[in-house]
Amino acid sequence: LKKKIGVLVMSYGTPKSLDDVEAYYTHIRRGRPPEPEQLKELKDRYEAIVGGVFPLRENTDRQVEHMQAELNKFDLPDVEFVCYQGLKHSDPFIEDGVQNMAADGITDAIGIVLAPHYSIMSVGSYIKRAKATAEESGMNIRFIESYHLHPKLIEAFANRVSAKLDLFVETGAQRDDVKVLFSAHSLPEKILAMGDPYRDQLLETSRAVAEKAGVTNWQFTWQSAGRTSEPWLGPDVLETMKELSEQDVRYMLVSPLGFVSDHLEVLYDLDIEAQEVAEELDVRVMRIDSLNTDPLYMQTLADCVVTECRKGA
Numbered sequence: 001l002k003k004k005i006g007v008l009v010m011s012y013g014t015p016k017s018l019d020d021v022e023a024y025y026t027h028i029r030r031g032r033p034p035e036p037e038q039l040k041e042l043k044d045r046y047e048a049i050v051g052g053v054f055p056l057r058e059n060t061d062r063q064v065e066h067m068q069a070e071l072n073k074f075d076l077p078d079v080e081f082v083c084y085q086g087l088k089h090s091d092p093f094i095e096d097g098v099q100n101m102a103a104d105g106i107t108d109a110i111g112i113v114l115a116p117h118y119s120i121m122s123v124g125s126y127i128k129r130a131k132a133t134a135e136e137s138g139m140n141i142r143f144i145e146s147y148h149l150h151p152k153l154i155e156a157f158a159n160r161v162s163a164k165l166d167l168f169v170e171t172g173a174q175r176d177d178v179k180v181l182f183s184a185h186s187l188p189e190k191i192l193a194m195g196d197p198y199r200d201q202l203l204e205t206s207r208a209v210a211e212k213a214g215v216t217n218w219q220f221t222w223q224s225a226g227r228t229s230e231p232w233l234g235p236d237v238l239e240t241m242k243e244l245s246e247q248d249v250r251y252m253l254v255s256p257l258g259f260v261s262d263h264l265e266v267l268y269d270l271d272i273e274a275q276e277v278a279e280e281l282d283v284r285v286m287r288i289d290s291l292n293t294d295p296l297y298m299q300t301l302a303d304c305v306v307t308e309c310r311k312g313a
Ligand code: FEC
Pocket: 011, 012, 013, 014, 015, 025, 028, 029, 042, 054, 055, 056, 114, 115, 121, 122, 123, 185, 186, 187, 188, 225, 226, 227, 228, 258, 259, 262, 263, 264, 265
């Protein structure tokens, strides 16, 4: 009989409907309900995105399904992997995921987050919550903290960068004239003083993807900073676009590396907000396709889990 190992696949989570946005936003704000204007502004952003109002839910469901299929391919002699979802800000929450594993009699588990880079404020907080619930249920759980240099992840991003550079070339630009802007979700600046690896890991991924795609004309920039009074890491992508346009850069390829799925921060912040700025600046901006269920990404996740499992064997 094979031993069942639970795989807790953690992701950000998204509201279930427009009526659920307030509860979701309150959860993100650690229990403080948003002001009515803040709530309206967030609902307006969800209403503005195309391709389904809350695409992250379906994307996460599909990623977990495909990851399960990828794990099944390993067919290890003594182990069967069973994936469970645990979301940071929505149902099923991280705690639910761990409790569901425990209810199914799982005693050993591995946790992984659908975000490749570690920060104490992002992946660190997913792990903290999962660990606390696992301890309560006496479950043994280990975690993959980051996988930002996994060769298949780098290849998946590099393929996407190359595909869009080809599209620029087809429409008349020279490949080297396109500035590749690698981006990721900003975090409060205080993480640097805390010695957080987030920024360095993102720069490492950027360098590796640029090298793999044969890109030399690139820079890193932040996006989607929170609307709070404390300073957030910058420059923001919109600022970077303005600066570049002043230096006569006409073509830019935004390449988010910290996100693995189509959701609000990609479909609104980049596809709507950044495109509006591009129009004002009269520059051409494209975005790489999100990974979603790219087989190379699914293989990255499965490989990390199997490697972690073998380490513990
Ligand atoms: O499509 C969707 O429904 C969800 C899109 C979404 C993703 C996402 C990923 C990350 N966030 C990270 C950090 C922060 C910090 C705050 C914060 C706030 C928000 C708000 C919305 C939101 N985030 Fe998010 N984030 C997404 C959505 N995020 C909506 C609230 C309104 C706003 O600020 O726009 C500030 C919280 C606070 O007040 O303390 C910090 C990081 C990631 C990438 C890693 C990950 O996926 O975990 C880091 C997707």
